[in-house]
Amino acid sequence: MKGSTAYKSIQKRGLHIGLLPEMAAAVNPYTPITLDHDLDVLPEAGRKLTVAQYADHVDDLAARLWAAGVRPDERVVIYKTANADHWMLAAAVSRVGGVVVNLSPALDPATVGVLIQRVDKPTLLTDGTKLDTLTELPLADITSRVITSAHDRPNAIALSGLAGSPRVKPVVRPIDAAAVITHTSGTTGIPKLVVHTARTQGIRLVPQWRLLSLMRKKETVAIHVPFVHSRMVAAMSLALLKEYPVLLMRESDPADVAEQFLTHRPAFIEALPNSLMEWEGLTEDPRAPFASVKVFSSTFDAIHPGTMSKLLKASERRGALFFQIYGQSEVGPAVGRAYFRHTAHKANGRCVGWAMPKGAARIRVVSRDGNPPSEKTPGFIEVAWDGIATAYYGEQERYDANRTGEWWRTGDVGYRTKFGCLHMLDREVDMIPGVKSSLEIEDVVLSKLPELSELVVVQGPNSEAVPVICTVDDQPLDRDRWRSAIASFPQLAAPVQIPQAELPRTATLKVQRLALARRLEEELREKA
Missing domain, CATH: 3.30.300.30 (ANL, C-terminal domain)
Structure with a gap:
């Protein structure tokens, strides 16, 4: 199977993360996946895998989950220590027909308790370390079962004890049914649970597939984003289907990051804006850890022009670029723009980009006060396309309040220039009287x-x-x-x-x- 064939299949049938590893293995079983840490659930697997081995591990974990009692349509909350095995476990849950509910390990126990209750007696898939933090929660009452991916604990089913369970046939959920549930950042309180389907996940690959097409050679893609985030679904899917060697990173300390980049020489780096800011000091490292990078990419938040400029100047690749995508969990990638080595420092950081090619999201800005949206009277930024999440789980009224027909209100305010560039000035809730942005x-x-x-x-x-x-x-x-x-x-x-x-x-x-x-x-x- 060719990567382009697999991509076309996803566009038609949706992105089912439970099937993705074996689909990627059919494209190229030898594509390498390297980790900067050990897998908690499979410590014997090591840090260097092929896609074929990765797919087999997911199949094995799916068999163990089935043996533990997980069944199709069941919601499985995954709340565990940050580790690349989170994404493997999510794929395994999906493979047996379960609905993945990804919770960040950064969430406090009280918030975790609220979100578990919101999804109504799910299975909790955790590890001993995180389970020990939940002792104040009535887990026996708010979950159907507790499974540990690492460590044995009383009143929990340990996956380690289910090794060798019979493999099971994958279950494919309907294209418009809930497939993966992630949560919002929680900047304004308890996070909302965002429902993604196989259809919406597949559609979100469209603009990013084109971005990765800029890389003509099969060079390493370094991914440093939260394993629980909806962005991880797209990042892993795109890299594996394109047959790019993947470096999956958990550690953020600049010294560790430098060693990884010097060893693996990535051509593409996907990372959080704040991680990139933390790594700015590496631009002065005489070993030049960013020398190999052709494309820097960030999709979570606007990034300061000075940071982009330093990173681009640290690359020794001709035509190196920084591609910023503006979006959010509910809508995926909305607009984007590229920055280049000699102009990034002069860029207006509020210009977050232009609408991407056909098949991607559409953008509009609507009035907040009756005046046409402009720099002085910014309006509400809204997005429309088939990649928008379908619900807030357990809070449908809250979801509906943000949606008008096909248009989703992002909560950001801004305006569009006469050239079509979207300027995002602030979150509406963060606006301060007398401050433009x-x-x-x-x-x-x-x-x-x-x-x-x-x-x-x-x-x-x-x-x-x-x-x-x-x-x-x-x-x-x-x-x-x-x-x-x-x-x-x-x-x-x-x-x-x-x-x-x-x-x-x-x-x-x-x-x-x-x-x-x-x-x-x-x-x-x-x-x-």
Whole structure:
């Protein structure tokens, strides 16, 4: 089977992650998959696999889950320590016809309890480490069974004890039935559970299949995104069907990352914006760990132009580019744009891109106040295409409130230029009176002050714009340099400096702005 044939099949029949490994093995059984860590569920498997071995492991795990009692249509919550085996287990659940519910290991036990109850007595697939954190939850009442992927625990079924279970025939769920459920970032409270189907997952591959077509050679793709995220489905599917060697990364420490890149020399890196910011220091490493990179890609959040510029200049590849895709869990990739080595530093970070080619999402901006959307009167950003998630599990009214016919309201505000570029200014809930765009301020100031490792502008207790700053190595802020850098933004209040480790973040490392604003208000109240 050719990769293009498999891709066309997915576009027709949908993307079933339980079938993907064996489909990829049919394309090329020898495509290598390398890990920077050991698999918890299969510690003997090692860190170097072929796609054929990977597919066999998924089939084995599916047999074990079936032996544990998992059946078609059953919801299986996967909440475990961050590990590449999460995606393998999700594929195994799908292979026996179960509905995968991916929960980030970064979620606290109370939130996990709420989400488990929302999906109504699911199977919980976890490991001993995470199960030990859930002792305050009445698991016997809110789950149908508990399965551990690693470690033995009382009142739980251990997959290790089911090795050698008879293999079972894969179960293919209907193309428009719930297939994989992921959750939103939770920046505004308890995360929403986003329902993806085989159809919506397959459609989301369209624009990204074209992006990967820029790579003419079968070079390594490094993937450093949360294993629980809907983006992992697309990233793994695309790389494996294109027969690209895959480097699946969990570790984010720059020293570890440098060693992996120097050893495997990836041509394509997919990573979180905040991870790329953390790795900026590697651009000065004389060993040049980014020298081999042809394409940098990030799809989770807007990224600062200065970061893109540093990364691109650290590449030694001709025509290296940074491709940014704007989207969200509910809609997938919506718009995108490419940045290049000699112009990225001058880019307007609020211009998140243009509509992608035929078959991809459509974008519109609708008025918020009766005035035509513009830079001064930004409107609501909405998306329409068949890749939009079909529901919020257990919160249908909340989902319906965001949808008008085929159009989905993203919660972001912005405008489109006369050339069609979408400018995203802020999340609606993060807008501050008198501030055009907090994100724009952050882009500009960060580009002027390299000593800042993070800057987040949030609304203060009196509706003022408060810049919360973190510095490299938590060094004291030079107030004179700060005043010079913010001269164009007189609406900013005095800066508040905190250690970067204290920034509240989501599972995809986004700063939880509302939580940060609440912290400032509480601290002010305590001082009063």
